[in-house]
Amino acid sequence: xxxxNDGGMSGWGWxxxxxxxxxxxxxxxxxxxxxFRALDRSTTHLAPxxxxxxxxxxxxxxxxxxxxARGEIDDQDYRKRLAALRESAHP
Numbered sequence: 664x665x666x667x668n669d670g671g672m673s674g675w676g677w678x679x680x681x682x683x684x685x686x687x688x689x690x691x692x693x694x695x696x697x698x699f700r701a702l703d704r705s706t707t708h709l710a711p712x713x714x715x716x717x718x719x720x721x722x723x724x725x726x727x728x729x730x731x732a733r734g735e736i737d738d739q740d741y742r743k744r745l746a747a748l749r750e751s752a753h754p
Contacts, residue, residue, distance in 0.1 A: 723748050 724745065731741040 727741065727744055727748065730736050736744070
């Protein structure tokens with residue numbers, strides 16, 4: 664039986680093995696980062712942070728004014744809806 668290079672690896676064998684180890688290391692690091700980010704996201708972002716000075720929900724009149732400013736409703740429709748909102752707020 665004939666042994667090539669006395670049973671050792673050639674230069675291409677070392678190259679292939681080094682490339683494989685590098686690929687495995689990169690995949691392990693990427694997998695670890697993805698797992699860490701997934702776990703971090705699920706624990707730190709369960710509820711949005713609230714501060715005592717944060718404004719409450721937007722009043723309906725302000726939403727109506729924003730729709731009017733964007734051109735979604737015309738002047739006549741804006742005035743009619745605004746009057747209906749004010750009537751329902753103060754019966």
